[in-house]
Amino acid sequence: MSDRDQFELFLRLLLAAGLGAVVGLERDFRGHDAGLRTSALVALGAALFGEVSRHIGDDRVAAGVVQGVGFLCAGLVFHGGSQIRGITTAATVWVLAGVGLFVAYDLRLTAILVTATIVVVLELAPVSNKINGRGRSHRHRGYSDETPPPANTQG
Numbered sequence: 001m002s003d004r005d006q007f008e009l010f011l012r013l014l015l016a017a018g019l020g021a022v023v024g025l026e027r028d029f030r031g032h033d034a035g036l037r038t039s040a041l042v043a044l045g046a047a048l049f050g051e052v053s054r055h056i057g058d059d060r061v062a063a064g065v066v067q068g069v070g071f072l073c074a075g076l077v078f079h080g081g082s083q084i085r086g087i088t089t090a091a092t093v094w095v096l097a098g099v100g101l102f103v104a105y106d107l108r109l110t111a112i113l114v115t116a117t118i119v120v121v122l123e124l125a126p127v128s129n130k131i132n133g134r135g136r137s138h139r140h141r142g143y144s145d146e147t148p149p150p151a152n153t154q155g
Contacts (some may be wrong), residue, residue: 012112015102019115020096034089046097050104069097
């Protein structure tokens with residue numbers, strides 16, 4: 001592989017790290033785990049292993065990324081009492097591995113568009129939290145899907 005080819009490869013890897021960093025900035029801004037460094041490294045690592053997979057012609061390396069990152073994500077999910085935390089962070093890390101693989105397989109535009117989609121979905125957190133809060137208060141009042149709340153009896 002020529003020096004020029006290696007430099008182009010390095011630029012693709014930097015793109016993957018940069019896309020991961022964009023998502024990581026959002027996570028850091030919101031105060032969640034797996035921020036800028038973790039997100040950039042996951043996307044970079046996936047792109048790196050994707051490049052290896054591509055160059056040796058063995059898709060099992062890329063398939064191993066999906067499993068390996070899935071294992072990493074399992075460590076990000078915490079169960080405490082009745083609450084489970086970290087599922088969105090784990091899902092974000094898992095999808096970032098896909099972004100890295102897309103970069104490695106020269107699907108850069110798709111990787112950029114998916115990264116933008118990830119950020120948009122993560123920015124919907126306030127909407128999701130509001131909906132979840134309403135559902136939680138509805139459930140705590142003893143209502144279920146089978147028994148709707150009583151009709152408004154005022155005026």
